[in-house]
């Protein structure tokens with residue numbers, strides 16, 4: 090393989106946002122003296138993604154995820170840095186590049202609102218110059234995988250959100266893109282439909298070897314699909330690596346809950362002694378039916394073994410911190426002490 094499929098090097102985007110006070114006077118002044126504010130949405134991020142990888146792109150609201158995906162799909166020019174996807178510079182909008190990628194946004198429909206879904210697909214067929222045979226075969230496959238047969242003849246405006254999202258996916262994949270930028274593809278969907286979309290993305294990735302960058306606020310999407318995550322905050326890259334490593338770094342503890350058999354008694358000192366009094370970070374607290382021990386993950390197996398051997402145990406469970414809580418901790422990390430959204434004044438420019 091000749092290097093990564095996606096290569097991003099110090100990519101940055103600064104938006105210039107017009108700004109003025111409210112009121113008539115300010116409106117008139119703004120005609121002559123325009124104030125703008127620069128918003129550094131993305132501040133020099135770099136990463137590479139191999140063909141076939143599925144990567145979760147995480148960050149709180151306003152972190153710069155959508156801006157990055159828009160640059161990589163060629164909708165926006167960057168203010169700094171470089172990117173290549175399969176050797177193409179996305180914002181040059183080379184026809185061949187557009188035929189190899191797709192951007193699916195949960196918040197925005199790419200289907201024509203008033204015409205049957207299948208007619209929107211025919212439009213895509215013409216745009217991407219898909220042969221009749223390929224179109225028929227791919228539509229057949231996607232219709233089966235996503236159970237679309239009842240939906241294709243309806244106009245998009247008559248579909249439920251979940252039905253529309255399934256149709257969006259099919260329409261965006263008819264040209265067999267090799268890279269998928271998915272921006273909140275499951276937003277607002279019920280849990281069953283989220284699962285459906287998730288398994289479809291996994292299936293498409295397995296069948297075609299396409300690489301996928303996915304943003305989602307639903308951690309279940311990320312856990313199910315992405316071994317690797319890239320975390321950005323205030324436009325800067327905070328973490329790039331395996332999801333398991335992120336969890337280990339930010340959730341180093343596990344909780345063992347021991348339920349004692351009815352009538353059995355264990356004192357706090359006894360439980361603490363079994364858990365390992367000298368172990369740093371061990372905390373013990375009672376529950377209604379036994380004890381809860383919080384401890385560094387590395388020691389979980391040994392401590393669970395000692396608790397089972399030393400206490401009259403009816404049940405023992407080991408819990409990790411939920412991934413949502415881990416990600417919240419990651420976001421809480423101060424990214425270099427920047428102002429929220431990285432805004433700075435650019436006032437005084439004359440028209």
Ligand SMILES: Nc1ncnc2c1ncn2[C@@H]1O[C@H](COP(=O)(O)OP(=O)(O)OP(=O)(O)O)[C@@H](O)[C@H]1O
Pocket residue numbers: 104105106128129130148149150151152153154155156157430
């Ligand atoms: N067209 C625009 N003009 C000016 N500022 C913008 C524009 N689009 C985004 N921004 C600003 O850039 C920053 C990053 O926005 P972006 O939409 O990329 O974040 P995000 O990580 O996708 O957030 P979310 O999770 O809320 O979708 C925000 O501060 C946002 O207000």
